[in-house]
Amino acid sequence: MTTFADVRSRLARPQQRRYLPLYATLALLALMYGSGVAQYEAFSDPQVVLNVFIDNGFLLVVAVGMTFVILTGGIDLSVGAVVALTTMVSATLLQEQGWPAFTVLPLVLLIGATLGFGMGCIIHYFEIQPFIVTLAGMFLARGLCYTIGTSSITIDDPFWTRMAQSKVRFGDNFISPSVIIALVVVLVAVYVLAFTRLGRNTYAIGGNPRSAHLMGLPIARTRIAVYTISGFCSALGGVLLSFYMLSGNSLHAVGMELDAIAAVVIGGTLLTGGSGFVLGTVLGVLVLGLIQTLITFDGRLSSWWTKIVIGALLFAFILLQRLITPRKR
Amino acid sequence: MNTLVKHRLFWPVTMLVVLLLSNLIFTPGFFKVEVRDGHLYGSLIDIVRFGAPLIMVALGMTLVIATGGIDLSVGSVVAICGALACWRISEQGDQNSVTGVLVAVALALGLALLLGAWNGLLVAVVGIQPIVATLILMVAGRGLAQLITDGQIITVNSSPYKLIGGGYLLTVPFAILVALAVTALAVLLTRRTALGMLIESVGGNAEASRLAGIHSRRITMMAYIVAGLCAGIAGLMISSNVSSADGNNAGLWYELDAILAVVIGGTSLAGGRFSIAGTVVGALLIQTLTTTIYTTGIPPETTLLFKALVVTIVCLVQSPAFRAKVFHGRRRPPSTPAGPATAATEKVEVPA
Numbered sequence: 001m002t003t004f005a006d007v008r009s010r011l012a013r014p015q016q017r018r019y020l021p022l023y024a025t026l027a028l029l030a031l032m033y034g035s036g037v038a039q040y041e042a043f044s045d046p047q048v049v050l051n052v053f054i055d056n057g058f059l060l061v062v063a064v065g066m067t068f069v070i071l072t073g074g075i076d077l078s079v080g081a082v083v084a085l086t087t088m089v090s091a092t093l094l095q096e097q098g099w100p101a102f103t104v105l106p107l108v109l110l111i112g113a114t115l116g117f118g119m120g121c122i123i124h125y126f127e128i129q130p131f132i133v134t135l136a137g138m139f140l141a142r143g144l145c146y147t148i149g150t151s152s153i154t155i156d157d158p159f160w161t162r163m164a165q166s167k168v169r170f171g172d173n174f175i176s177p178s179v180i181i182a183l184v185v186v187l188v189a190v191y192v193l194a195f196t197r198l199g200r201n202t203y204a205i206g207g208n209p210r211s212a213h214l215m216g217l218p219i220a221r222t223r224i225a226v227y228t229i230s231g232f233c234s235a236l237g238g239v240l241l242s243f244y245m246l247s248g249n250s251l252h253a254v255g256m257e258l259d260a261i262a263a264v265v266i267g268g269t270l271l272t273g274g275s276g277f278v279l280g281t282v283l284g285v286l287v288l289g290l291i292q293t294l295i296t297f298d299g300r301l302s303s304w305w306t307k308i309v310i311g312a313l314l315f316a317f318i319l320l321q322r323l324i325t326p327r328k329r
Numbered sequence: 330m331n332t333l334v335k336h337r338l339f340w341p342v343t344m345l346v347v348l349l350l351s352n353l354i355f356t357p358g359f360f361k362v363e364v365r366d367g368h369l370y371g372s373l374i375d376i377v378r379f380g381a382p383l384i385m386v387a388l389g390m391t392l393v394i395a396t397g398g399i400d401l402s403v404g405s406v407v408a409i410c411g412a413l414a415c416w417r418i419s420e421q422g423d424q425n426s427v428t429g430v431l432v433a434v435a436l437a438l439g440l441a442l443l444l445g446a447w448n449g450l451l452v453a454v455v456g457i458q459p460i461v462a463t464l465i466l467m468v469a470g471r472g473l474a475q476l477i478t479d480g481q482i483i484t485v486n487s488s489p490y491k492l493i494g495g496g497y498l499l500t501v502p503f504a505i506l507v508a509l510a511v512t513a514l515a516v517l518l519t520r521r522t523a524l525g526m527l528i529e530s531v532g533g534n535a536e537a538s539r540l541a542g543i544h545s546r547r548i549t550m551m552a553y554i555v556a557g558l559c560a561g562i563a564g565l566m567i568s569s570n571v572s573s574a575d576g577n578n579a580g581l582w583y584e585l586d587a588i589l590a591v592v593i594g595g596t597s598l599a600g601g602r603f604s605i606a607g608t609v610v611g612a613l614l615i616q617t618l619t620t621t622i623y624t625t626g627i628p629p630e631t632t633l634l635f636k637a638l639v640v641t642i643v644c645l646v647q648s649p650a651f652r653a654k655v656f657h658g659r660r661r662p663p664s665t666p667a668g669p670a671t672a673a674t675e676k677v678e679v680p681a
Contacts, residue, residue, distance in 0.1 A: 075460065122641075127650040129598055131399075131460060132640065135585060139637035146630030258468050271461050304475035304576075311469020318457055318465065 018275055020324055021268030021317065025283045028266075028313075032290045040297050047173050052289035054175060057182040058083070058240040060285045062256060063263040064189045065233025067281045068226045070264050071193070073206045073273025074130035076227065078119065079234040080256035081141035082112050084249070086238025088145045091153035091248025094160065101159035109235045115141065116231020120224035130227075138257070145250035152249040155242060163243045178240045185236065189278045202226060206273025262310050263288055266317050287313070337595045340646070341610045344593075348617050349373075355625045368497045372620065374505075380616030381504035382407075382494075382563035384609055386583055387590040388515055389559030391608045392552040394591050397532040397600025398452055398459035400553060403587055405470025406444050406560035407580025410437040411568030412477040415485050424487035433490070438561045444470070445557020449550035467584070474576035484573040494570030504566050511559070516605050525603075528552065532600030589636065590615055593643050 036043040053060075062079050069076045086108045093099040093107070119137045123130050155161075167174035193199035201222040204212040213219055242248060267284030269276025291309050295301045352359045352372070362371035386403050393400045417433035418424055444466060451462035496503045519525030530538040531545045539545045563583070568574045592598060593614055594607025618639070622632050645651045 122645075125650065125654070126645060126648045128644045128648050132588070132592070132598060132644055135588070136637045136640040136644070139585070139633045139640065143631060143633030143635075143637055146633060147628070150630055255471075258464070261464065262468065265461075271458060302475075302480055304472040304480060307472030308469050308476065311465050311472065314468060315465045318461055319455070322455060322457055 019268075021270075021320055022277065022280050022283070024317070024320060025266055025268055025280060025287060029283055029287055029290065032287070032294065036290070036294055036297065043297060048293060050173055050175050050179075052286060052293055053179045053182070055244075055292075056285050056289040057176070057178040058237040058244060059256065059259055059263065059288070060182045060282065061185050061233050061240060062237035063260040063267075063281045063285055064185055064278055065230035065237075066257075066260040066264050067189070067267075067269055067276060067278055068193075068202060068233075069130070069230045070261070070269050070271060071202050071206045071273055071276055072223060072226050073209070074123070074223075074226070075134065075261070075271075076116075076119075076230045076234075077131065077134040077257050078115070078137035078141055079230065079237070079260055080253040080258075081138040081145070082115055082231060082234035083238040083241055083253040083256055084145050084251070085141040086112060086235045087242040087245070087248040087252050088148050088153070088250055089248070090160075090239065090242050091155050092148055094155055094157045095153055101157050105239065108239060109232060112235020112238070113228050113232040116228040116234070117224060119231070120227030123227065124220050124223045134227075142250065148250070150250060152247050152251075155246050155248065160243060160246060164246050176243075178243050181236070181240060185233065186278060186282055193278055198222065198225060203274055206275070208274070259288060259310075262314050265321075266313055268317075270321055271318070337604060338607055338610060341593050341595065341607060341614060345610055345614045345617060348614065348621060352617075352621055352624065355621075359624075364500060369500050369502070372624070374502065376613065376616050376620050377505050377508075378502040379620070380613050381502075381508040382566045383583070383586055383590060383616060384508045384612040385511060385559045385563040385566070386587040387594075387608045387612045388511060388605065389556030390584075390587040391591050391594070391596055391603050391605060392515075392519075392528060393459070393556045394588075394596055394598060395528045395532045395600060395603035396549050396552045397535065398549065398552070399463065399588065399598070400448060400556045400560075401460060401463040401584050402444070402448060402466035402470055403556060403560040403563075404580040404583035404585075405467050405474065406441055406557055407564035407567060407583055408474035408574075408576055408578075409444065409470055409477065410441050410561040410564030411579050412474045412483065412574040412576050413437045413440055414490070414565055415483040415568055415574035416477050418485045418487050418490055419483050424485055425489060427489045430487060430489040434493070434565060437565060438558060441557045441561025441564070442554055443557075445554040445560075446550070448557065449553030452553060453546040453549040471577065474574075474579070476576075478574055478576040480576070482573050482575045486572065490569050491572060492569070494566040494568070495572075504570070507562065507566070511562070512605065512609060519605065529602055532602070534601075586615055586636075587612075589640055592647070593639070595647075597647070 033043075033049075036048075042048070062083060066076055066079060089111060090104050090108050093104045094101065115137060119130075119133050122128060123133050163177050166177060168177060168180060193202065201212070201217050201219075204215070204217055205219060205222055209219065238253070241252060245252065263284035264276070264281050265271060265284070266287050267276070267280030267282070269280060288310065291313075292306055295303070295305055295309075349359070356372065359372050362369060362373055364370070386407065390400055390403065414433045414437040417436055418430060421429045423429065448463050448466060451457045451465070452459050455462075492498070492503050493507075494504050498506055519528065527538070527543055527548055530541070530543060531548045535545045535549070560580075560583075564580060567579055590611035591603075591608050593611035594604055594609070596603040596607060615636070618635055619632055622629055622635065
């Protein structure tokens with residue numbers, strides 16, 4: 001017979017604790033998918049799941065960048081604005097300046113990474129909270145968007161349209177090239193976090209910045225790298241969004257930072273830093289995507305229920321985090 | 330002179346005055362205030378009137394930040410309260426009935442109290458980090474507001490309700506009177522009683538103040554409830570001024586403006602000290618900036634760029650690390666990496 005104390009002591013084992021949120025997310029995902037299949041006949045089509053990836057590829061990339069930042073115990077509120085800035089800059093350069101696609105691509109990625117690098121430097125060297133610095137970054141990026149233009153710009157560049165319309169087929173199903181890019185980003189992120197020095201340092205800083213410093217780990221380099229990665233991922237997410245939407249608009253991705261944070265939290269990464277997995281974030285994005293799909297399939301619920309459900313899920317997972325992290329006294 | 334420059338409010342007030350004076354160059358009659366039809370008119374009055382909701386939200390935010398927390402949900406609370414009040418008024422047969430409007434206002438403010446209490450519960454009792462705890466309501470709150478308005482923009486045509494945000498009482502805009510009254514009440518309660526000191530001690534070190542016999546949970550809880558209530562009043566002002574409620578866009582990014590106002594006013598984000606006067610100056614500064622951009626014909630899209638610039642400068646100037654590196658040319662001992670450790674060292678220095 002297992003008593004409450006048994007459960008608690010089992011939860012107290014660090015290895016078990018680490019994976020608990022991940023299991024919870026997996027169970028939730030299985031539950032949601034199962035209820036979808038049980039209710040709607042068309043839901044069992046594998047294409048439904050692939051569509052979730054197609055519709056959320058950009059969010060996945062952005063959330064992977066956010067995972068790095070949250071693992072160090074920071075937060076990046078600028079991602080949505082950087083995504084919008086990327087779509088806007090690409091659209092203007094392609095459509096109004098007539099630049100070739102392969103000059104625009106590296107340039108917008110560089111802009112995103114530079115913004116992230118700048119914010120990382122300010123956060124580290126001037127010791128200002130990440131929250132307020134990335135808030136300023138968000139204002140800056142949105143402001144730049146509005147300065148470039150307030151109306152939507154349609155992109156009809158041949159490379160962009162090819163990326164938007166081509167399908168990678170296997171059997172009866174297909175995914176878009178963007179999904180492949182997103183999955184490559186995920187694989188690279190998994191590799192970096194699990195097998196490289198940068199990944200180890202990221203976890204170490206999130207776990208305890210002071211011990212990391214005493215161990216002689218390069219705090220400055222790691223922290224700045226993490227925000228640069230997040231900036232780069234946001235820009236890449238912006239490129240994928242512009243493939244998906246085929247337009248640049250300063251109002252794209254309003255509130256995407258919240259979706260990204262929600263995906264990371266639901267994916268089991270601790271907001272205090274130091275514990276979490278990129279694969280968890282993938283699950284988190286899938287949960288968000290499936291919520292939307294379920295609400296679309298239902299047809300009776302309005303779109304704002306998505307936000308309420310995401311809020312409720314955030315609450316549940318944060319409570320779970322609270323239960324499994326030891327109290328600091 | 331030196332003490333004047335060193336005063337906490339010197340830089341915000343100077344910036345405000347400079348901004349106001351620069352308006353004089355573009356708009357000669359900027360400082361003219363006149364009485365027309367028994368109402369006060371003029372650009373200065375407009376700044377305070379449109380700034381009133383921001384002052385309200387920022388006041389609540391000041392108390393929350395003083396306890397070492399932050400409230401990201403105020404923008405959503407603004408939307409929810411405006412939506413609830415407008416929905417209630419639009420449901421009743423006679424929209425001009427004073428009792429009906431009072432009931433709607435009471436309902437909305439009651440809900441605001443509840444939402445604030447929810448945040449306070451998560452932070453003070455459950456012990457979740459403030460940014461994260463209030464993020465929940467920030468996300469879900471937009472959904473709730475849209476749920477109330479059913480995704481539509483509710484328009485009301487009620488003259489008693491219009492009074493709150495757009496009306497006049499004794500020639501002065503009513504919103505200004507409300508903002509003044511609440512500010513005066515806040516100053517009275519925090520500076521004439523021990524409450525202000527208790528808040529600062531909780532922000533300085535919640536655990537130490539608990540051991541010293543302060544109900545730190547109760548104080549934290551109260552700060553979030555007040556923040557919710559203030560956001561609720563602001564929501565009423567905003568929706569009444571435009572006679573409609575928009576669940577999606579009302580109060581969008583208000584939390585950021587409010588935090589900005591608080592930071593400009595010299596309240597440290599680490600908690601432990603606060604300045605209500607500073608917050609009011611900060612809120613007025615932001616509103617003046619917005620008004621200036623509109624009146625001088627600079628494209629309004631650039632407002633965000635200016636705000637980004639202001640936040641960065643203010644934060645850099647407030648940062649001890651920045652001051653040490655730039656103004657004194659000497660490096661602080663690198664033993665404290667940024668993050669929680671720095672917050673802890675800063676808190677030790679708090680005089681309260």
